Amino acid sequence: MADLRDEKLSVDVEKDAASKTESSGASAHDEEITSPPWLRALLSWGVEERGIVPVPDEQRTDRQFYKIFFVWFSMNFNILSFSTGTLGPLVFGLSLRDTCLVILFFNLLACALPAYFNTWGPRTGMRQMVHSRYSFGYYGIMIPAILNLIGLCGFNILNSILGGQALASVSNDNMSWTVGIVIIAMIALVISFMGYRVLNWYERLSWPPVLLAFVVALGVGGKNLYNAPSFSGEPPSAANVLSFASVLAGFVITYSAMASDFTMYFEPTVSSHKIFLYSYLAYVVPIIVLECLGAAAVMAAPNVPSWNDGYGTAGNIGGLLDAMLSPVGGFGKFLTVMLSLSVTANIACTLYSICFNFQVLVPSFSRVPRYVFSIVGTAISLPLSIVGAHRFYTALTNFLSLIGYWASAYAAILIVEHHYFRKGDFGSYDRSAWNDPKRLPWGAAAIAAGVLSFALVIPCMQQVWFEGPIGTKTGDIGFEVAFPLAGILYFPLRKLELKYQKLH
Numbered sequence: 001m002a003d004l005r006d007e008k009l010s011v012d013v014e015k016d017a018a019s020k021t022e023s024s025g026a027s028a029h030d031e032e033i034t035s036p037p038w039l040r041a042l043l044s045w046g047v048e049e050r051g052i053v054p055v056p057d058e059q060r061t062d063r064q065f066y067k068i069f070f071v072w073f074s075m076n077f078n079i080l081s082f083s084t085g086t087l088g089p090l091v092f093g094l095s096l097r098d099t100c101l102v103i104l105f106f107n108l109l110a111c112a113l114p115a116y117f118n119t120w121g122p123r124t125g126m127r128q129m130v131h132s133r134y135s136f137g138y139y140g141i142m143i144p145a146i147l148n149l150i151g152l153c154g155f156n157i158l159n160s161i162l163g164g165q166a167l168a169s170v171s172n173d174n175m176s177w178t179v180g181i182v183i184i185a186m187i188a189l190v191i192s193f194m195g196y197r198v199l200n201w202y203e204r205l206s207w208p209p210v211l212l213a214f215v216v217a218l219g220v221g222g223k224n225l226y227n228a229p230s231f232s233g234e235p236p237s238a239a240n241v242l243s244f245a246s247v248l249a250g251f252v253i254t255y256s257a258m259a260s261d262f263t264m265y266f267e268p269t270v271s272s273h274k275i276f277l278y279s280y281l282a283y284v285v286p287i288i289v290l291e292c293l294g295a296a297a298v299m300a301a302p303n304v305p306s307w308n309d310g311y312g313t314a315g316n317i318g319g320l321l322d323a324m325l326s327p328v329g330g331f332g333k334f335l336t337v338m339l340s341l342s343v344t345a346n347i348a349c350t351l352y353s354i355c356f357n358f359q360v361l362v363p364s365f366s367r368v369p370r371y372v373f374s375i376v377g378t379a380i381s382l383p384l385s386i387v388g389a390h391r392f393y394t395a396l397t398n399f400l401s402l403i404g405y406w407a408s409a410y411a412a413i414l415i416v417e418h419h420y421f422r423k424g425d426f427g428s429y430d431r432s433a434w435n436d437p438k439r440l441p442w443g444a445a446a447i448a449a450g451v452l453s454f455a456l457v458i459p460c461m462q463q464v465w466f467e468g469p470i471g472t473k474t475g476d477i478g479f480e481v482a483f484p485l486a487g488i489l490y491f492p493l494r495k496l497e498l499k500y501q502k503l504h
Contacts, residue, residue, distance in 0.1 A: 048195025051370040052359045054434055055125035055264050062265040065274060067200045068118060071262050072255075072282035074203040075349050077210050077290065078342035079162045080155075083317045084251055085291030086298040090315075092240040096228050099244070099295040106245040107252065107288050113411050114255035115280035119272040121263030123426040126434065128260040128353075129360040132410075134429050135417040137443020138363075138436070143450075144410050145361040148257045151403045152350045152357065153381045155254075159343035159350075160184050160385035166318030166340030169310065170333050177389045184340065185382045188347035192355075192374040196265065199352060203345055210342040213325065213335035214293070220327040221297075224307065228299035242475030243462050248291075249479045250404030252283060256411045258353035297324065351377045363435070404479040405457055409450045409486035416487045417446075421494060442501055445493035453486040 088099030117128065124131055129148070133141050164180030191202050218225075263275060294317075301307040301320060310316065310323030321339055325332030355373035359365045365373070422428040433439035457478045462471035471477065 046194060046197055047371060048197065049369045049371070052127050052130050052356050052366050054130065054431055057125065057268055060122065060125050060265055060268055063267050065266060065270050066278060067204065068263055068275060069278040069282045070204045070207065071200065071349065072279055073286055074207045074345035076283060077207050077286035078346055079166060079317055079321065079339055080159050080343060080346065081287050081290035082294035083162060085294030087247055088244050088295050089299050092244040094236050094240060094244060096295055096299050098236045100292045102241055102244050103248065103288055103291045106248050107284055110249045110252045111280055111283035113253055114259045115276050115283060117256045117259035118263050118279040119275045121260030122266035122268050122270050122275065124429060124431065125264050126260065127264060127356045128258050129356055130434055131260060132414060133434065133440050135413055135441065136446040137441045140443025140447045142361050143447060144257065145357045147406045149354060149357045149361065151254050152354050153377065154403065156347050156350050156381040157385045157388060159347050160381065161389045162317055163340045163343040164389065165316050166321060166336055169316065169318040169322040170336045178386050181385045181389065182382065184344060185378055187341065188344040188351060189374055189378045191344065191348035192351035193371045195371065199348060202348065206342065206345045209338035213339045216328060216335055217321065217324045221324040224300050224304045225296045228296045239462065239475030242477050246404055246476040246479055250402065252287065253404050253411065253479065254407040256407055261353045261356060402463065405482050408479040408482040409453050412483045412487035413446045413449055413490050416490045417494065442497055445490060445497040448493050449486050449489040452489050453482050456485055457482045
């Protein structure tokens with residue numbers, strides 16, 4: 001805990017911080033509400049209250065830049081990454097070799113997007129969705145905020161189910177999945193409630209036990225992975241490869257909409273290359289390794305009776321991992337508990353970003369302390385996790401495939417705005433205008449580009465609930481189409497918007 005207390009951060013935990021007018025020029029109307037005495041006590045314990053109000057330059061003093069590596073590494077070094085890899089052979093019929101090749105190459109590409117957006121936080125001091133107002137406008141950003149809230153809550157549901165399954169497996173099913181889900185959700189809520197400093201501290205400590213668990217699992221069960229057939233003898237169909245790639249893209253590209261939430265306190269002079277490299281490695285290393293391991297384990301399971309029994313007919317990933325660790329007895333049970341808790345690192349960070357999306361969606365919520373929305377996010381995802389626990393694989397496949405489309409279009413629009421219309425100059429963003437609808441773009445161009453891109457994205461879908469004429473032949477290529485098309489459409493639409501906005 002000493003490391004936590006010693007961090008020199010300006011995270012708005014002073015007793016009167018919420019009532020001060022920001023030096024960026026925000027009016028008294030934009031100030032965050034002053035907390036009552038009992039909440040001031042929470043702030044004195046290290047709870048972060050700051051919501052979407054940008055952090056001024058003089059308050060961005062955090063120089064521990066390596067922390068962003070541990071934030072994303074811990075978020076991805078968990079059993080959700082492991083389970084995502086199992087979809088390659090189980091859902092799309094790919095061999096182990098083909099599954100791992102798709103995992104490798106598509107993640108190397110897709111992870112670059114959120115890693116890049118991590119570099120924006122130190123330059124602007126803004127949350128990701130607040131910065132997005134400079135493309136989507138004060139009101140237009142509400143649409144991406146809704147989509148992002150759906151995605152973030154969906155990931156929390158999936159993680160809660162996996163963690164609850166794993167905890168129940170340790171108890172030999174004496175504990176129900178529901179109880180396990182509740183335990184996981186409550187731990188993540190406490191971490192998210194505390195905010196930036198506690199969150200960073202936890203992310204740095206949560207991954208070593210998970211690493212130990214996977215190393216032991218490989219040590220005692222690695223020989224069984226050789227039983228997994230690596231190649232079916234027939235080349236995979238392009239449709240299956242691209243559809244699985246769409247799932248992988250949906251898993252990682254959506255991080256773009258929350259990236260700078262975790263870097264906005266960093267000193268503005270930090271090298272963007274350093275932040276990008278820390279973030280990129282924190283995505284690709286755990287995601288690629290664990291997704292490949294998950295694919296190998298689920299393919300080997302039918303040949304290992306204990307693994308097959310643990311996995312069962314319901315797709316119990318926690319049971320599979322518990323079976324893999326069973327040769328080391330009670331220590332294996334302890335490691336399974338550590339694996340079940342690994343999802344709390346992801347859920348806590350996701351709840352943290354959920355807070356800001358609520359405040360962007362309903363601007364008057366910016367006067368409500370940030371941590372209140374951690375409770376709201378938990379109240380939404382917890383019951384849905386319990387209800388959906390026995391439909392996990394169907395939910396996982398459909399959900400991850402679906403969310404990649406909007407996030408791909410969103411990222412393209414922000415990149416075109418920054419590099420073409422603002423010439424890559426962060427000084428071109430008037431930070432005093434962050435909360436003023438009249439000084440921000442209308443957002444019509446961004447919304448229109450995103451919506452119009454779906455005229456081609458929809459035919460390129462291959463979903464359970466809809467198969468487009470192109471997607472049926474090629475596999476799901478919706479996210480690959482959404483990115484370039486939304487970016488291209490944004491060029492003329494934004495020029496038109498700028499022309500007419502100047503006239504007004």
